[in-house]
């Protein structure tokens with residue numbers, strides 16, 4: 653069978669990482685969480701105490717940064733300059749600031765180059781905001797994952813409360829709306845549905861149902877590609 657890459661985009665909390673990871677496991681493809689890369693840069697800038705208005709210092713730091721994604725027994729690890737930051741990049745502070753950091757051209761240029769490098773070496777399942785529209789415009793399978801804001805907020809609040817964070821659903825909803833808006837309105841590679849992406853609405857669907865739906869789309873596309881057609 654011919655392996656092809658899958659691009660998954662959508663707003664925060666739509667289920668992208670959860671579903672992308674499981675799809676990648678089923679297909680034995682590498683999973684690339686591009687949001688984790690933007691979070692890693694944000695973590696580094698916070699550590700270094702850099703002002704998020706300071707364009708040139710941000711550019712210098714991001715240029716020299718060593719960001720690696722690795723798979724340790726099915727668990728995604730994120731390393732920044734050799735340090736494991738997998739947990740730290742999910743903190744509320746990083747979450748609050750990541751959409752400010754992801755607006756910068758130097759940040760996007762560096763991370764998009766790394767993302768394309770991964771996809772050059774092998775077929776991947778890559779999730780983010782601009783994968784189908786910008787990072788992998790030739791991907792044969794493009795999914796735009798959505799869910800109602802209410803369900804996305806409920807999912808995220810459950811996740812955070814399980815981790816012990818004292819946060820209300822109203823706070824989470826506000827944060828999601830604000831972040832989506834910044835991601836949609838930024839100048840460079842904003843969050844949007846690629847014209848050739850298929851929309852998968854995950855509202856009221858289980859993770860298993862969504863994974864199955866994406867696998868069906870993928871198998872249809874591979875059948876078309878192996879017949880020499882356009883997927």
Ligand code: CDP
Pocket residue numbers: 663664665666669686687688690691750751752754779780781782783831835
């Ligand atoms: O998992 P969650 O929806 O909270 O977000 P994420 O996928 O970890 O992404 C965090 C942030 O990184 C997003 O809100 C965007 O600002 C940025 N991002 C981006 O600009 N482009 C991508 N391809 C992926 C993420």
Ligand code: CDP
Pocket residue numbers: 662663664665666667668669670671807808811854857858859860862
């Ligand atoms: O990556 P993204 O921000 O799009 O979402 P996620 O972090 O994969 O998913 C957010 C939460 O929703 C996780 O706790 C998932 O387990 C949950 N989820 C769900 O309950 N039902 C789905 N169909 C997909 C995700």
